[in-house]
Amino acid sequence: MNKLERYGIRGIAYKWMKSYLDDRYQYVEINNVKSNQLKVTCGVPQGSVLGPKLFILYINDICSVSKLLKCVLFADDTTLYCSGKDLEQLLTTAEKELNILKNWFDVNKLSLNIKKTKLIIFGTRQMKNVSKIRVNGIEIERVYENKFLGVIIDDKLSWKSHINHVTTKMSKTIAILYKTKHVLNKKSLYTLYCSLLLPYMTYCLEIWGNAYKTNTLPIFKLQKRAIRIINQSNYIEPTNILFINLNTLKFYDLVEYKMAQIMYKAQNNLLCRSIQKLFKVRESQYDLRGTDVFKKNKIRTNIKQTCVSVRGVNLWNSYDSDLKRCSSFSLFKNMFKNRVLEKYINQE
Numbered sequence: 001m002n003k004l005e006r007y008g009i010r011g012i013a014y015k016w017m018k019s020y021l022d023d024r025y026q027y028v029e030i031n032n033v034k035s036n037q038l039k040v041t042c043g044v045p046q047g048s049v050l051g052p053k054l055f056i057l058y059i060n061d062i063c064s065v066s067k068l069l070k071c072v073l074f075a076d077d078t079t080l081y082c083s084g085k086d087l088e089q090l091l092t093t094a095e096k097e098l099n100i101l102k103n104w105f106d107v108n109k110l111s112l113n114i115k116k117t118k119l120i121i122f123g124t125r126q127m128k129n130v131s132k133i134r135v136n137g138i139e140i141e142r143v144y145e146n147k148f149l150g151v152i153i154d155d156k157l158s159w160k161s162h163i164n165h166v167t168t169k170m171s172k173t174i175a176i177l178y179k180t181k182h183v184l185n186k187k188s189l190y191t192l193y194c195s196l197l198l199p200y201m202t203y204c205l206e207i208w209g210n211a212y213k214t215n216t217l218p219i220f221k222l223q224k225r226a227i228r229i230i231n232q233s234n235y236i237e238p239t240n241i242l243f244i245n246l247n248t249l250k251f252y253d254l255v256e257y258k259m260a261q262i263m264y265k266a267q268n269n270l271l272c273r274s275i276q277k278l279f280k281v282r283e284s285q286y287d288l289r290g291t292d293v294f295k296k297n298k299i300r301t302n303i304k305q306t307c308v309s310v311r312g313v314n315l316w317n318s319y320d321s322d323l324k325r326c327s328s329f330s331l332f333k334n335m336f337k338n339r340v341l342e343k344y345i346n347q348e
Helices: 004-008 011-021 050-064 087-107 160-180 186-202 213-230 240-246 251-267 308-318 331-348
Strands: 070-076 077-081 145-148 151-154
Touching: 004 050, 004 151, 050 070, 050 251, 077 087, 077 160, 151 251, 160 186, 160 251, 186 213, 186 251, 240 331, 251 308, 251 331
Parallel strands: none
Antiparallel strands: 070 077, 145 151
């Protein structure tokens, strides 16, 4: 309630919320035996509509605890990151800041699960013998890959682990398509493709889809295999006409399609502030060729070349004005998709 008041929730709204949270009791029932009731002194009602919103408000000030660690918050999944040139100094700083953060957890009656807390060091150099990070005297396990909101991130940002995960999921789905191709019609098979295979292939595709083609080629091959099964065609039949028949895009065109959507949103200031600031429109007093062009970011590493802030900018700058100036997001997607499908037709 103190935090809500600090956020400006006062008066009738404050009293209403206080009445909602106050004087709640809990008990445990096992085999029809009930325990005594105890008053709930902290937390929110389980399964309530307001629960997630109140939790987000409650932990909102975690971002201001450390001036050196940056936060990415998603419900109760908190990710902290920082960067620097001296690794040992960086680890020392991180350890100090994490212990400060641990105090914040204790004060706010929240538990930090050290066993689930992992450390990953990003970089291309060999970093085997590095100092350990301890929080409250307990060492944090160092990992070389970790799942973050459904995407497996590795310490080299090669995306190999995630791509292997996607290919495994796709292979299982293709097995289902193959077993049901004599039972289901083309429309039903395509529905299975869209519901079971496509989500794995396109989730965060704009991030990992730009990995080296030697890594992503197996996904494209699996996609073509699925498309052939849906169309009841043999394994040597050209796939362009098959993609046209299904009105769907090839894997590498899906990568560009997803990046183009990000760039359209960036052009129209529809992205969240932290991502929007990565894209800056190029302004000039001269009448340069092209309109609605973004500034190209400086590149120092090969990994940076695969980022949307670099490859997406290059793609967007190459598009014509008709595509860039679509009046709506849905119109932009339709126009982009139709243009790609026209390429397939011309290649036949």
